[in-house]
Amino acid sequence: MTFELIARPRRTVAPGVVHVPDWLDLDAQRHLADACREWAAAGPGARRARLPSGSTMTVAAVCLGWHWSPYRYSRTRDDQDGSPVLPLPGWLRDLGRAALRDAYEDPHLTYDPDVALVNLYDGDARMGQHQDREERAPDPVVSLSLGAACVFRVGNTENRNRPWTDLELCSGDLVVFGRENRLAYHGVPRLLPDRDVPDLGLPPGMRVNVTLRVTDLAD
Numbered sequence: 001m002t003f004e005l006i007a008r009p010r011r012t013v014a015p016g017v018v019h020v021p022d023w024l025d026l027d028a029q030r031h032l033a034d035a036c037r038e039w040a041a042a043g044p045g046a047r048r049a050r051l052p053s054g055s056t057m058t059v060a061a062v063c064l065g066w067h068w069s070p071y072r073y074s075r076t077r078d079d080q081d082g083s084p085v086l087p088l089p090g091w092l093r094d095l096g097r098a099a100l101r102d103a104y105e106d107p108h109l110t111y112d113p114d115v116a117l118v119n120l121y122d123g124d125a126r127m128g129q130h131q132d133r134e135e136r137a138p139d140p141v142v143s144l145s146l147g148a149a150c151v152f153r154v155g156n157t158e159n160r161n162r163p164w165t166d167l168e169l170c171s172g173d174l175v176v177f178g179r180e181n182r183l184a185y186h187g188v189p190r191l192l193p194d195r196d197v198p199d200l201g202l203p204p205g206m207r208v209n210v211t212l213r214v215t216d217l218a219d
């Protein structure tokens with residue numbers, strides 16, 4: 001298997017939006033992928049959420065800390081069997097804080113995410129342009145990608161349309177979006193299944209994305 005020989009540079013895509021390629025080394029990717037596999041298999045498992053329009057998302061997801069279903073958070077898996085949401089482990093919160101500090105190049109930033117969404121993409125799965133706006137806190141979103149590469153589209157804060165910037169996210173990449181672009185529309189228009197992928201024990205062609213956020217909600 002061949003890998004990129006030329007390092008991809010870190011990039012500030014827009015104010016508050018930073019892409020750090022290869023932020024997770026291979027061991028860290030394997031550790032996170034193993035955990036995602038366990039979360040996706042626990043209890044009622046990952047599910048493709050139903051949208052208010054009646055259609056079903058093509059991405060399957062499992063949540064930690066708070067259960068997100070379109071378009072609200074709850075402590076129980078309300079669109080599944082009603083069981084309690086899985087806990088958000090401290091090590092993942094710490095990983096998110098380290099990611100944010102690296103992306104924003106400020107080792108003193110505080111960041112206490114209380115929710116993680118684990119998204120599982122395969123085949124034709126995609127995610128339309130949307131805002132992450134069910135959170136009460138203004139803190140950034142931290143996104144970690146594993147497995148198959150994809151196009152990640154970062155748009156503007158006004159609407160789903162242009163201007164936008166398309167990034168290629170590969171396994172181990174970090175994206176942070178916050179500050180004046182915390183509410184930027186974003187999405188995943190397609191996977192890039194032809195790219196080389198490190199062996200993380202994921203099914204062939206699968207992409208996993210973990211986003212950490214601060215809802216600041218109370219029970």
Ligand SMILES: O=C(O)CCC(=O)C(=O)O
Nearest residue numbers: 117119132152188209211
């Ligand atoms: O899969 C991604 O990279 C983005 C996921 C996302 O936007 C979300 O979970 O709200």
Ligand SMILES: [Fe+2]
Nearest residue numbers: 130131132186
């Ligand atoms: Fe999102």
